[in-house]
Amino acid sequence: MQVMEEKHNFFATVRMYKARFQQWEIEKKIKAEDAVEIFRQQSARTKAGKSSVVYIRGRKINPDRLQRYRYRAPPPVSEKIFMVERELSTSPSEFSTSSHIICRTPSPSPQLEDPADFKAPLQCMQILESYIVSSVESRAWHVSNTAPVPDAFTWAHYLATSQGLVAHNRTREGFILLDICMEQYKSHLENPDPFFWLATYKAALLLGSNNVELGNLFIKYASSLTSIVLPPNHPFQSVWSRINMTGLHGLQQCAAALFESYLNVWKEQAGMFPTDETGLVQMAFVFIQLRCGGVISDHFAREALDAIMVLLSNPISGQFLLQEANFRLACLFLEQGKLDEADAVIGQILEWIDLPGKPDPNEFDHLRCKCLWTMFEINDRQGNIEEATRVGHRLVHFCEITYGPSHLQTIDAISALQSFHTRNNNTKASKELAKQFHECWTDFFTVAREKNGFPHTIEQPWLHRCVELNEDENLIRQVVDLLKRSSLA
Numbered sequence: 389m390q391v392m393e394e395k396h397n398f399f400a401t402v403r404m405y406k407a408r409f410q411q412w413e414i415e416k417k418i419k420a421e422d423a424v425e426i427f428r429q430q431s432a433r434t435k436a437g438k439s440s441v442v443y444i445r446g447r448k449i450n451p452d453r454l455q456r457y458r459y460r461a462p463p464p465v466s467e468k469i470f471m472v473e474r475e476l477s478t479s480p481s482e483f484s485t486s487s488h489i490i491c492r493t494p495s496p497s498p499q500l501e502d503p504a505d506f507k508a509p510l511q512c513m514q515i516l517e518s519y520i521v522s523s524v525e526s527r528a529w530h531v532s533n534t535a536p537v538p539d540a541f542t543w544a545h546y547l548a549t550s551q552g553l554v555a556h557n558r559t560r561e562g563f564i565l566l567d568i569c570m571e572q573y574k575s576h577l578e579n580p581d582p583f584f585w586l587a588t589y590k591a592a593l594l595l596g597s598n599n600v601e602l603g604n605l606f607i608k609y610a611s612s613l614t615s616i617v618l619p620p621n622h623p624f625q626s627v628w629s630r631i632n633m634t635g636l637h638g639l640q641q642c643a644a645a646l647f648e649s650y651l652n653v654w655k656e657q658a659g660m661f662p663t664d665e666t667g668l669v670q671m672a673f674v675f676i677q678l679r680c681g682g683v684i685s686d687h688f689a690r691e692a693l694d695a696i697m698v699l700l701s702n703p704i705s706g707q708f709l710l711q712e713a714n715f716r717l718a719c720l721f722l723e724q725g726k727l728d729e730a731d732a733v734i735g736q737i738l739e740w741i742d743l744p745g746k747p748d749p750n751e752f753d754h755l756r757c758k759c760l761w762t763m764f765e766i767n768d769r770q771g772n773i774e775e776a777t778r779v780g781h782r783l784v785h786f787c788e789i790t791y792g793p794s795h796l797q798t799i800d801a802i803s804a805l806q807s808f809h810t811r812n813n814n815t816k817a818s819k820e821l822a823k824q825f826h827e828c829w830t831d832f833f834t835v836a837r838e839k840n841g842f843p844h845t846i847e848q849p850w851l852h853r854c855v856e857l858n859e860d861e862n863l864i865r866q867v868v869d870l871l872k873r874s875s876l877a
Contacts, residue, residue: 418444420465422489423457428472429491440491490645512627513646516585517653519623542846543572547591549796551598556807561829570609572841577610577617577624585627586650593643596636603636647683661696669705670848672696673712679867680716680859690870697874704746710871711737711755717864718762727766734759734766753790754848757797760786764804773812780805794831795844802828 418426426442426449433440442449461469547569553562576584588610596603611628618624631639639646662668672693679689700706714733721730738759741752760783767776784805787798806821835843 418449418453418457420461420468423454423461423465424468424472425489426454426491427469429489431473433491438493440493443490443492490642512630513642513649515623515626515630516646516650520650520653541848542842543569543576544587544591545846546572546796546842548594549800551595552800553803556803557810558803558825561803564833568836568842573610574613574617575841577614580624586647589639589643589646592636592639596640600636607631607636607639643683644685647678648685648688651684651688661699665700665702665705668696668699669709672709676709676713676716676867676871680713680864682860682863686866689867693867693870694874697871706871706874707740708752708755710868711740711752713864713868713871715755715758715762716859717861717868720859720861720864722762722765722769725769727770730762731766734762753786757783757786757790761801761804764808768808776808777814777817780808794828794835796832796846799825799828799832 422444426444430440430442442451442454546565550562550565550569553559553565573588576587592603592606592610595606611632614622614624614628634641661671675684675689675692675696678684679686679693697706697709714737718730718733718737721727721733737755741756741759746752760779764776764779764783767779780801784798784801787795787801791797802821802825806818806825809815809818809821832843
């Protein structure tokens with residue numbers, strides 16, 4: 389306190405310091421729940437033949453200190469450590485807070501024990517946590533804004549579609565769309581919403597999963613734009629200066645810790661859940677995607693999804709979320725080449741959509757559209773040209789009716805079908821679709837220029853139909869089982 393007063397002209401009481409340290413989660417002692425989680429991770433790594441060095445919130449923990457803790461721990465804590473080390477406890481600790489605990493292999497050289505690519509993401513985490521706290525305390529962000537805003541969905545969907553157009557050999561149009569996204573990023577940067585950073589981070593991972601160079605290029609662009617748009621002392625400036633030290637690789641390594649830490653602080657500061665049914669479903673969908681990709685822990689996802697399912701007033705909402713989780717499984721099967729399994733899951737989803745008794749038969753058009761996309765791709769990969777042609781044209785027609793001829797969904801569908809006909813030497817059909825694509829794209833781009841941005845808004849996060857980040861079958865099945873139990877409760 390004396391140093392802060394004399395050197396920095398900062399005056400605060402002991403109580404104020406303690407309150408802030410508690411808010412920042414800075415502690416001298418190791419918490420019992422942290423110790424249990426550390427010993428669980430260490431035991432699993434030892435069984436895999438890996439040595440470990442432990443960090444709590446970026447601070448390295450001396451191994452001797454851990455051993456002293458083991459010997460001095462109260463009996464209930466010792467029992468928990470005994471259970472997790474011998475795998476007698478089949479799930480992570482009920483106290484698990486692993487987002488700020490990292491066990492990794494020690495660096496071979498003492499000088500590299502705390503490399504920049506490890507420190508930087510943890511420092512980013514601390515900066516962003518402080519930014520959330522100050523934004524909520526200053527009332528810049530209000531509790532009513534807890535749901536992901538449509539702007540975030542729109543931006544993410546346009547970004548993903550730009551990659552789809554490139555994959556269909558529409559490189560020029562794909563990069564035009566990507567350029568629009570980059571221009572819109574500036575407006576997001578100037579007026580960030582609570583989920584701006586998560587959308588940015590996920591975009592870097594998505595671009596990098598398709599092309600490492602493109603992911604790093606986005607990081608450099610966002611960093612440069614931040615230095616131009618925002619003042620030098622802005623927290624985003626500090627964040628990007630550290631991200632530039634790690635590049636895409638550093639972000640990928642610490643994805644789970646950053647995402648969960650951010651959400652944890654937001655939950656503590658403003659509460660996690662919106663009050664309306666649509667907002668709850670949207671929020672649940674975001675958690676489903678993050679958990680399926682392993683970006684948040686099972687404990688965190690389970691707690692959040694259980695709470696949301698209890699708050700949902702319409703049982704069909706819960707059933708819809710279950711089908712969306714099943715669709716993640718179909719996407720993964722498709723990517724893995726398990727075409728029969730993917731087809732079976734899509735058949736079950738369509739059967740649910742067509743069940744009688746739903747108030748609005750068109751309520752799940754977005755899910756039906758994604759199923760048609762998947763059916764088209766399954767038949768294409770299986771070499772069922774006739775059936776793929778039929779489903780592909782049905783998809784384009786469905787998009788035209790549901791979204792409109794110049795909507796991004798329709799343009800993407802036309803592009804995919806034209807690419808299919810080109811590959812199968814159907815020159816006539818390919819030329820007709822090329823003409824149709826040009827007409828729709830011209831209308832789309834005209835509106836984009838008039839609005840100087842996105843021609844239309846995407847209000848649903850579930851329009852994506854591709855595998856998100858590094859989705860895992862076991863994780864998806866865990867989410868499916870969780871939603872099944874919740875919908876039956």
